Amino acid sequence: MDIQLRREQPADYRETENLTREAFWNQYAPGCDEHYLAHILRGSPAFMPELDAVALLDGKIVGNVMHTRARIQGDDGSEYGVLALGPISVLPAYQRRGIGCQMIEYTRKLAREMGFRAIFLYGDPAYYSRQGFVAAESFGIRTAENMYAVALQGYELYPGALAGASGRYYEDEIYNVDKRASAAFDKSFPPKELISDTPNQRRFKEIVVLQRPAE
Numbered sequence: 229m230d231i232q233l234r235r236e237q238p239a240d241y242r243e244t245e246n247l248t249r250e251a252f253w254n255q256y257a258p259g260c261d262e263h264y265l266a267h268i269l270r271g272s273p274a275f276m277p278e279l280d281a282v283a284l285l286d287g288k289i290v291g292n293v294m295h296t297r298a299r300i301q302g303d304d305g306s307e308y309g310v311l312a313l314g315p316i317s318v319l320p321a322y323q324r325r326g327i328g329c330q331m332i333e334y335t336r337k338l339a340r341e342m343g344f345r346a347i348f349l350y351g352d353p354a355y356y357s358r359q360g361f362v363a364a365e366s367f368g369i370r371t372a373e374n375m376y377a378v379a380l381q382g383y384e385l386y387p388g389a390l391a392g393a394s395g396r397y398y399e400d401e402i403y404n405v406d407k408r409a410s411a412a413f414d415k416s417f418p419p420k421e422l423i424s425d426t427p428n429q430r431r432f433k434e435i436v437v438l439q440r441p442a443e
């Protein structure tokens with residue numbers, strides 16, 4: 229499979245948003261908001277256009293990954309600039325063939341060249357541990373609410389990049405999607421069936437609650 233990777237361009241936006249919708253639809257909740265998130269993310273000051281990549285197969289966009297600027301508010305009073313990864317999507321028919329992995333590798337290399345120290349995300353450790361992410365807790369890093377969360381994972385872009393950077397992780401407010409605006413945006417796409425209470429949705433709910441307050 230000959231996958232091409234490149235930066236997303238304005239002409240790709242709608243196709244990317246549609247693929248994001250296809251990938252996330254009913255995955256974590258009935259429907260999804262990630263295509264709306266992709267749509268608004270590009271206009272955010274936190275957005276990193278250099279790290280907004282698409283994967284193409286025979287000219288068709290089959291994958292996308294986006295990144296934003298985030299920060300660790302260090303316990304020592306310093307602030308550490310890091311990246312937030314997400315959303316990341318691969319068209320369902322092309323999943324589990326290494327495309328997600330290739331997109332992560334590709335943007336990781338660029339992020340390293342740009343001098344970033346680390347990438348963080350909220351996601352399923354079953355997948356991201358295969359991509360080298362480890363629990364943020366292992367760096368002493370907690371959520372903005374000061375919780376150790378299993379879903380919060382980090383990846384150092386060079387050895388020791390997060391040494392001494394224990395603290396709270398803050399991602400951009402834009403990830404707190406306005407549900408009504410998202411629902412209105414979704415109406416510009418063909419209707420899709422909403423399904424609730426799938427095994428994957430239940431598993432996600434279980435992972436999200438795996439949090440405990442830092443002492």
Ligand SMILES: CC(C)(COP(=O)(O)OP(=O)(O)OC[C@H]1O[C@@H](n2cnc3c(N)ncnc32)[C@H](O)[C@@H]1OP(=O)(O)O)[C@@H](O)C(=O)NCCC(=O)NCCS
Nearest residue numbers: 251252316317318323324325326327328329351354355358
């Ligand atoms: C998550 C996603 C981007 C991964 O992309 P992908 O191209 O399917 O992943 P890859 O093929 O690169 O996966 C690499 C490895 O992880 C495994 N894997 C893929 N998805 C997995 C999952 N959900 N849980 C556990 N392992 C998974 C693959 O089997 C593969 O392992 P292998 O090489 O040993 O077989 C894609 O499945 C997707 O779009 N999912 C829906 C949207 C989503 O959940 N995004 C992430 C939100 S945090």
